[in-house]
Amino acid sequence: MRPTRECEVLIAGAGPAGLATALYLLKSRPDLRGRVVALEKSCHPRFKTCAGGLIPKTRLALQELGIALEVASVTVRSSRARTVVGDTIVYRDEPVGTVVRRDQFDALLARQARRAGLDIVEHCRVVGVEQQRGLVEVATERGTFEARVLVGADGSGSAVRRSTFGRDKTTIGRALMTDIEVDAKVAVEFAEQCYRFDFRCVGDGIKGYAWSFPCLIEGRPHLNVGIYDQEPRAPRTSGSEHAALLDELKRAFPELPLQHLRGRAANFRAAPIRWFDRRDRYAQGSVILAGDAAGIDPLMGEGISCAFEHGKAAAGAISQFLDHDSVALTRYDRELHRGVTGRKLRKLAFAARHFYGPHHRVFFRLSRLSRHAQEIGLDWYNGARRSDELSTAVLVARWAGSVLFGASVNWLEKRTG
Template sequence: MAVVGAGPAGASAALALGGRGLRVGIIEKAVPPRYKTCGGGVLRRALALLPVDVRAAVERECFAAELVHHGPDLRFVCRRDRPIVSMVMRDRFDHLVTEAAVRAGAQLFAGTTVLDVMPGGDDVRLVTSAGEIRARFVVAADGANSVVARKTGRPEIRDVFPALECEVSFAAEKMAPFLENARFDFGLVPAGYGWVFPKRDHLSIGVGTTRRGAANLPQAYARYLAALGLGPPLREERHGYLIPCRPREGMFGARRVLFAGDAAGLADPVTAEGITAGILSGQLAAQAILDGDFAEAAVKRAYREALEERLLGELRIARRLAWVLYECPRLRAALLTRHGRGMSELMTRIVSGESTYRAAVRRPGNYFKLFRRAA
């Protein structure tokens, strides 16, 4: 068994395959712990899936989520007595899950890049920077620019969310008002949003948009800092990357390869959050391989059914909601003006794992039923 990529999807797949006497290799081009461009906001619904104690990676816990809307100016704060978002730096978080997979028996090939992929009837040949590896199944968890997808002829993911993530510090008194809440701002970034995530000694501030090529993210970021009342930072590190927000077409078509996480395009189109789907899809891929007993058709069927049941239906509803949120600013403003408190509470319930998009659209009388048609 080979897992390509040691992010949340790959590490979770390898962990779920552990302890069963199988030979599992994790092939990772970086040497962990490695920086990953990410806000590092791990939602409660993601943490609930992980059978690993990752508290050592948590820098701050946010018990409140703050939604700020600009034009009209609105602000909603939702609180819980358990953390809604746990803030991590991804190098430490991903490394903890990978270490757990290694303890469960996986072998980590760090600093090893997959260069080519040749699926066959009985196994898959992976050409790597350290030689050839053969595996009965491959879990492709190699992220948004998946080499496995390219080499197996899968089409590019159509909807991506380009995002700019900045690790910034300011004088303590400037950062103080931002240290408690996970903050999300709408109405400043064209067809997207901005966020402020507090870390132990700095802030992760980012902007992202659903419009590839149309929004100038560095400009949007500068406007966002000004709107937050923050001048030039004392220290700043900028990283840009893409978040794939539409399931990859043809992802079930590659022989003996199961795509998971960003490689499969499973991030939530509303929040562009992909850690939950990464963990879940990695686990479902592993379970499908075990349930299907390595028989190709049975494994594929099990994975497709499990993904449909647990994720794809959710993502279809989320996509409709995202369309209103990002493509219909006047409707968004009207809905938030009338129902902002209720909608913020409902989103908080969804990201906390207390509810789902499907449950929300099925509730009689709920405004989320507007997005029901795709359920």
């Protein structure tokens, strides 16, 4: 066994959650330069199965951290959805999203975090965690590391979560995706700068949706096309589960060349998505969880904004903990349940239960009652102008006002502050 390396803070996983934790921490505590270490099983730039859609809330976090989005991206200005009860299009003046490639985006974050003083140890897989005498000992393929705090930011299959909180797979969804090269003049996603979502698979028992996002791969226009299922029922490795999802994906976008996708083919990528469950715990002793390891949006599987929100909360808690505030990590757990992100994730869990439940037609109908209500809903989801931080009462008042009176979003915003 190689000798133990000691540091103040260890972060398992150098994805958005781990890197955001480091970026926020080192921004507020530059004295920790060189004493914060991230353990990453892979090596940047590395592929990540993800559509790469950044909501405006993530762009706000990047601004807060002073990070310019210096990677190829596509701006999206409207969102189109097909449902079992009809279609909707929601336009906004401001972008509703920005699509990046995760290998480039995560490598950008890693460069910035290194510049701020994070030490990233790559090709270093975490295999186990032990806590004793107020310290955390992390076993990896490259020896053991010891720290005062450990952040488990190692994704949906988190080894930290498994070692510390036990094995639980009941809150793991699944998403499949592929990329198709397209002519930007022909593809509506480019021509009209839109996201396309298709929720009609809910009628066939899938708790999720199919998507098509415009993106750039090596400068060439592509569509990232995929399907999310919050509760896949078949065994996760089963070819038939994938085949059923791929069939739904082909049904959603019959005009796209997806016929070659088969249940066991290598031309699509599949990955788990752990979603938020309010019964989960996010802190135990000196170990906390962030990002997918903790659990993200159950409705859409969006998790990059969560990674930044968790990272910011984790950084604040760690800083206080290092200053001998012994309950700071317990407060972090409470923040993830009851803070802005926790409250948003609870609402999204509620929405997932209803939009993907037996009465989904009623809920899709309700969501189509008013265009203004859809704009309010989209802005809330996107955290545009931080509207996801408004109280539930204000949100309900805005929604009801727009449905009942058709009032414009701007007018309602003025009236409700």
